[in-house]
Amino acid sequence: MQTSQAAVDQHADQEHAHENPALLHHFATAExxxxxxxxxxxxxxxxxxxxxxxxxxxxxxxxxxxxxxxxSASQQLDIRLGTTNTVVLICSSLxxxxxxxxxxxxxxxALVFWLLATIxxxxxxxxxxxxxxxxxxxxHHVPGPSFNYHELxxxxxxxPAAERQYANPHHAEMFFSLYFAMTGMHALHMIxxxxxxxxxxxxxxxxxxxxxYYTPIENAGLxxxxxxxxxxxxxxLLYLIDRHR
Amino acid sequence: xxxxxxxxxxxxxxxxxHISSLGSxxxxxxxxxxxxxxxxxxxxxxxxxxxxxxALTIATIxxxxxxxxxxxxxxxxxxxxxxxxxxxxxxxxxxxxxxxADYTTRLWR
Amino acid sequence: MATAVVSDSGERETYLNSxxxxxxxxxxxxxxxxxxxxxxSITFFFFIGGFFALLIRLELLTPGGGLVQSDTYNKLxxxxxxxxxxxxxxxxxxxxxxxxxxxxMIGAKDLAFPxxxxxxxxxxxxxxxxxxxxxxxxxxxxxxxxYTPLSTEFLKxxxxxxxxxxxxxxxxxxxxxxxxxxxxxxxxxxxxxxxRLPLFVWAHYATSIIQVLGTPVVxxxxxxxxxxxxxxxxxxxxxxxxxxxxxQHLFWFYSHPAVYIMILPxxxxxxxxxxxxxxxxxxxxxAMTLAVVGIAVIGFLVWAHHMFVAGxxxxxxxxxxxxxxxxxxxxxxxxxxxxxxxxKGSITYQTPMLYAFGFIGLFTIGGLTGLFLACLGMxxxxxxTYFVIAHFHYIMVGxxxxxxxxxxxxxxxxxxxxxxxxxxxxxxxxxxxIGFNLTFFPQFILGYMGMPRRYHMYPPEFQILNVLSTAxxxxxxxxxxLPMIYFTWSMRYGDPAPSNPWNxxxxxxQTHSPPPTFNFDExxxxxxxxxxxxxxxxxxxxxxxxxxx
Numbered sequence: 001m002q003t004s005q006a007a008v009d010q011h012a013d014q015e016h017a018h019e020n021p022a023l024l025h026h027f028a029t030a031e032x033x034x035x036x037x038x039x040x041x042x043x044x045x046x047x048x049x050x051x052x053x054x055x056x057x058x059x060x061x062x063x064x065x066x067x068x069x070x071x072s073a074s075q076q077l078d079i080r081l082g083t084t085n086t087v088v089l090i091c092s093s094l095x096x097x098x099x100x101x102x103x104x105x106x107x108x109x110a111l112v113f114w115l116l117a118t119i120x121x122x123x124x125x126x127x128x129x130x131x132x133x134x135x136x137x138x139x140h141h142v143p144g145p146s147f148n149y150h151e152l153x154x155x156x157x158x159x160p161a162a163e164r165q166y167a168n169p170h171h172a173e174m175f176f177s178l179y180f181a182m183t184g185m186h187a188l189h190m191i192x193x194x195x196x197x198x199x200x201x202x203x204x205x206x207x208x209x210x211x212x213y214y215t216p217i218e219n220a221g222l223x224x225x226x227x228x229x230x231x232x233x234x235x236x237l238l239y240l241i242d243r244h245r
Numbered sequence: 246x247x248x249x250x251x252x253x254x255x256x257x258x259x260x261x262x263h264i265s266s267l268g269s270x271x272x273x274x275x276x277x278x279x280x281x282x283x284x285x286x287x288x289x290x291x292x293x294x295x296x297x298x299x300a301l302t303i304a305t306i307x308x309x310x311x312x313x314x315x316x317x318x319x320x321x322x323x324x325x326x327x328x329x330x331x332x333x334x335x336x337x338x339x340x341x342x343x344x345x346a347d348y349t350t351r352l353w354r
Numbered sequence: 355m356a357t358a359v360v361s362d363s364g365e366r367e368t369y370l371n372s373x374x375x376x377x378x379x380x381x382x383x384x385x386x387x388x389x390x391x392x393x394x395s396i397t398f399f400f401f402i403g404g405f406f407a408l409l410i411r412l413e414l415l416t417p418g419g420g421l422v423q424s425d426t427y428n429k430l431x432x433x434x435x436x437x438x439x440x441x442x443x444x445x446x447x448x449x450x451x452x453x454x455x456x457x458x459m460i461g462a463k464d465l466a467f468p469x470x471x472x473x474x475x476x477x478x479x480x481x482x483x484x485x486x487x488x489x490x491x492x493x494x495x496x497x498x499x500x501y502t503p504l505s506t507e508f509l510k511x512x513x514x515x516x517x518x519x520x521x522x523x524x525x526x527x528x529x530x531x532x533x534x535x536x537x538x539x540x541x542x543x544x545x546x547x548x549x550r551l552p553l554f555v556w557a558h559y560a561t562s563i564i565q566v567l568g569t570p571v572v573x574x575x576x577x578x579x580x581x582x583x584x585x586x587x588x589x590x591x592x593x594x595x596x597x598x599x600x601x602q603h604l605f606w607f608y609s610h611p612a613v614y615i616m617i618l619p620x621x622x623x624x625x626x627x628x629x630x631x632x633x634x635x636x637x638x639x640x641a642m643t644l645a646v647v648g649i650a651v652i653g654f655l656v657w658a659h660h661m662f663v664a665g666x667x668x669x670x671x672x673x674x675x676x677x678x679x680x681x682x683x684x685x686x687x688x689x690x691x692x693x694x695x696x697x698k699g700s701i702t703y704q705t706p707m708l709y710a711f712g713f714i715g716l717f718t719i720g721g722l723t724g725l726f727l728a729c730l731g732m733x734x735x736x737x738x739t740y741f742v743i744a745h746f747h748y749i750m751v752g753x754x755x756x757x758x759x760x761x762x763x764x765x766x767x768x769x770x771x772x773x774x775x776x777x778x779x780x781x782x783x784x785x786x787x788i789g790f791n792l793t794f795f796p797q798f799i800l801g802y803m804g805m806p807r808r809y810h811m812y813p814p815e816f817q818i819l820n821v822l823s824t825a826x827x828x829x830x831x832x833x834x835x836l837p838m839i840y841f842t843w844s845m846r847y848g849d850p851a852p853s854n855p856w857n858x859x860x861x862x863x864q865t866h867s868p869p870p871t872f873n874f875d876e877x878x879x880x881x882x883x884x885x886x887x888x889x890x891x892x893x894x895x896x897x898x899x900x901x902x903x
Contacts, residue, residue: 026464026541026872035323036466036540042326043532046333047570053337054574054604057344058589061600064348079285086281094274097265097315104264144585170588170595177587181578211262225316229308236300240288244296325539336567339654344603347658347670 034215041219045226048189052230055185059178059237062171069171071154071242076141077179078132082239085128089228092121096221103214108207111217115201118224122194129187136176143177155245179238186234189227196220263320273314280307358866358875368771368868383468384871389454390769391475396450397838399441399482402489406434408831410810411793411824417814427810428495429511433488435498440520441482443750444612447619448530448565449478451761452558454769456534458862458869459552461543461878466536474529481523488516497808499609502590502601506582514583517576524569524576527615531565534558543861545880549643552860552884553636556643557622560650564611564618568654572608575601599665606657614653616750617717618646620757621688624710627764628692630858631707632699635885638691645684645691652681662733671730678728685721689714704856705779709760712787716752720745723798738808741801747794759786759837767851771868772844778836786833792826859885 027033063070099114133142140148149169156164200220203209209217284303292299313319318326359367369386379387409430413421422430453471457464465471488494494516496505505513538551538559578589579601588594590601629636636642658666658674692714701707723745726732736742766774796819801807805816812820854863865874882889 026462026466026468032540036536038323039325039329039539040467040470040532040536042329043535043566046329047528047532047566049333049337050340050567051570051574053340054571054578054607056337057340057604058578058600060341061344061348061597062595064345065597066595079288083281083285087278090274090277090281093277093311093315094270097270098267101265101267101270104262143587168595174588174595177581177589181581181587181589185574185577222316225311229311232304232307232311233301236284236304240284240296240300242296243288244291332563333567336654340571340607343655343658343670343673344600344607346673347599347603347666350667350669353667353669 037215037219041222045222048226055182059182062174062178066171066174068153069167070175072151072167073172073175074239074241075154077239079239081128081132082235085125086231086235088121088125089231092118093225093228095121096224100217100221103209103217104211106211111209112201112205115197115204119194119197119201122190126187126190129183141176143173143180147173149173154242182234186230193224193227263317269314273310276310277307359870366866367870369871370868372871383472385453385457385465385468385471386869388471388475389450392449392453395479395482396442396446399437403434403438403442406430408827410434411827413810414820415824417812417817419811424810425495429493431808432495432497433493436516437485439498440523441485443616443754444527445478447623447758448558448561451765452534452619455765455862456537456555456558458865458873459555459860460538460541460546461861461880462537462541463872465533466541467533470529471533474526477522477526481519481526484515484519484522488512488519499605500579502579502598506579506590514580517580521573521576524573527565528569531562534562543878543880550880550884553625553642554622557618557646560646561615561618563650564615564653568608568611571604575604599661602661602664606660610657610660611653614649616754618649620754623757623761624692624713627706627710627760628695629885629887630856631704632696632701633887634695634699635887636691637694639884641687642691645687648684649681656681659728662730663737675728675730679725682721682725689718705776705783706760706764708780708783709756713753713756716748716756720748720752723748736801738806739801740797740805740807743807744794744797744801752790766841767855768862768867770845771851772848773851773855774844774848775840778840782833782836785829789826789830789833793823793830796822857890859887
């Protein structure tokens with residue numbers, strides 16, 4: 001039993017190596033390698049959850065402490081651009097899924113097309129983000145020495161001018177510190193993702209991915225969906241506080 | 246855990262690679278867009294303390310759809326994937342909940 | 355029947371002789387070579403951290419400020435702490451022994467991701483270079499804990515480079531943990547079920563969970579500290595509406611589980627050694643596996659016991675105190691089970707077993723004093739005193755380092771193909787034990803009497819205990835130097851080691867010493883339970899092929 005199992009593994013090794021040059025020497029089968037890569041990617045995403053989690057914790061603490069001031073600061077964000085970006089990312093998740101479908105069905109050009117579409121949408125997101133950042137810079141809402149905030153708390157317009165309460169500038173600055181930290185970290189992950197997809201699109205065009213081997217596409221797709229999910233929460237938490245006032 | 250070895254149990258899954266139908270990809274896409282519309286609309290209605298809860302609930306539903314369908318968790322045979330996801334969420338929850346346990350009770354007598 | 359690969363000159367192929375030259379080492383993907391790369395770098399940082407410790411102990415010989423200014427002293431204890439914690443104790447056992455042994459113990463050819471393993475080492479080295487730069491550029495004096503707003507607002511020292519070093523080393527740790535988890539799930543040999551895994555492997559599995567889920571939180575916290583320092587954000591600054599305690603929550607959320615990263619692998623080592631030198635199966639295998647996972651999980655729930663007097667709410671403090679008592683339970687179960695394993699065993703006292711005995715006793719003392727600290731009323735008096743310092747050194751040095759040394763001696767024949775000199779081994783173990791207790795026991799008394807930590811000036815009545823502590827530190831240093839000398843000596847002059855010099859159970863002993871590059875001549879198939887010392891005759895023998903030198 002001992003030797004025959006070893007012989008089977010060796011034979012499978014050679015057979016798989018022949019049909020799949022991507023099989024690495026320390027794996028017995030291509031399936032084992034694929035499952036290992038998948039598990040590794042999920043663990044990496046688990047780690048990313050905790051990485052962003054620290055920022056969400058800081059955000060949660062200060063939103064709890066300074067809710068009204070955060071509401072005021074949130075209203076300074078452009079909800080149309082934020083919503084547009086959310087739609088852009090949702091579309092890019094669709095293009096990723098379509099790319100994976102394409103490679104599963106063996107359609108090389110479709111794969112390349114959908115990967116490029118994803119990159120384009122990712123770049124659109126980053127462009128809109130840059131626009132938002134530029135606007136913040138102009139309004140002196142970037143934390144640091146040039147920060148200047150003189151806005152009303154939400155709902156204060158209905159009171160006579162003399163009685164209106166203004167937001168605490170320090171607390172508003174806290175919102176923007178977290179806004180830039182969180183969206184900045186997210187944008188950094190987007191940039192990495194776009195770069196990754198660029199590399200994969202090139203490799204895909206060269207014919208490296210087939211229905212039998214497309215693990216890198218799958219794992220990059222997981223990464224991209226994760227980054228999309230982070231944005232879904234960021235959008236809800238940062239842009240939508242107290243909008244009704 | 247399972248009695249059989251890790252290498253041989255993979256071969257049985259070789260054939261069952263799930264390919265999502267075009268319809269399901271688009272259906273989820275539409276659902277995500279609908280969720281976005283809903284969450285933006287709800288933000289402009291005064292629900293008091295429930296605004297935050299509604300926003301987070303819709304976000305979680307959207308995230309769940311992405312995880313289950315786009316990230317193929319619904320179609321995988323691997324229960325380990327689910328365990329990894331649940332663990333990450335659980336420990337994040339611990340970080341948030343126990344930290345907030347401090348902040349919410351600081352001013353209690 | 356296993357057949358070794360033998361070259362034309364009659365020399366058996368091993369991982370050590372399959373390729374010479376710097377490139378074959380620096381670009382290796384062999385987990386065993388990477389383990390040795392780590393061994394070199396970790397020993398290097400141990401020396402640096404130890405050097406700072408010696409300076410601290412020299413300064414503390416006299417009650418007044420003697421050798422150094424207060425600011426310099428702040429740098430000494432900070433850098434001692436940062437180097438030791440992030441570059442020695444946390445990576446130590448997993449990176450060296452874990453990397454070397456896990457594939458062997460589960461019957462695999464390598465870890466799941468060999469190139470990521472190499473990347474982990476390079477990240478460690480880059481983090482280490484940043485730390486060296488910090489030291490050479492004037493040091494950092496925040497305390498190893500980087501508390502804000504001191505670290506973000508008021509210090510002009512190299513906070514960012516130190517923080518960056520820790521950040522990069524943190525990713526080394528995350529990737530190692532990720533690699534181990536996937537390896538243990540996916541690369542086990544046929545027949546190696548979860549319930550047949552050596553406890554060393556279980557311990558590393560639990561450790562890896564902590565590494566993957568905990569480290570990212572301190573990583574992002576460090577990013578925030580750096581951003582705050584660079585851009586004067588107010589996230590942790592009370593003057594701008596920030597809360598210093600938020601930093602502490604985020605920092606300790608990782609740094610408390612980090613201490614379990616430090617100790618769990620060592621517990622794994624002790625399980626292997628105790629079984630081998632008692633010639634018995636482990637008592638309560640299931641309980642031991644549940645205990646390591648339990649320690650990992652509960653360890654995430656207790657972090658604010660470092661903040662009892664920092665200003666958290668009383669109600670939160672009560673919750674964390676209670677949870678801290680719970681985390682002691684699985685550790686205690688492990689101590690009971692090791693003891694029960696030894697009961698009615700055929701005990702022999704080779705060097706690894708001496709270190710294991712040392713571990714069990716000293717870890718128990720360290721753990722019990724942890725309960726003193728978990729008690730709110732007691733902690734108010736001894737927080738930030740030498741009592742705390744003694745507590746964690748009992749665990750990290752009396753625990754982790756003892757087990758690490760025990761493990762190095764136990765597996766040295768496998769790693770190097772040589773036996774170390776047993777007489778010197780026993781002597782060094784004794785010196786370490788005596789030196790350790792002389793260094794750190796007086797510190798419990800000092801702390802209880804009120805001597806604060808991180809102070810280099812103290813009331814004169816504390817001097818005698820400080821002198822004893824410094825004397826102990828000197829003896830301890832000798833104890834540490836001896837193995838470094840005789841291990842090196844043994845590589846050339848030690849007796850060649852057989853595959854299984856200890857007649858131990860475990861797949862790593864079923865291959866040659868040192869192992870071939872791909873670990874086994876033939877894929878092992880496991881049909882026996884772990885620690886089957888009562889049926890050792892049934893384990894396949896392997897044909898000894900000496901390594902020509």
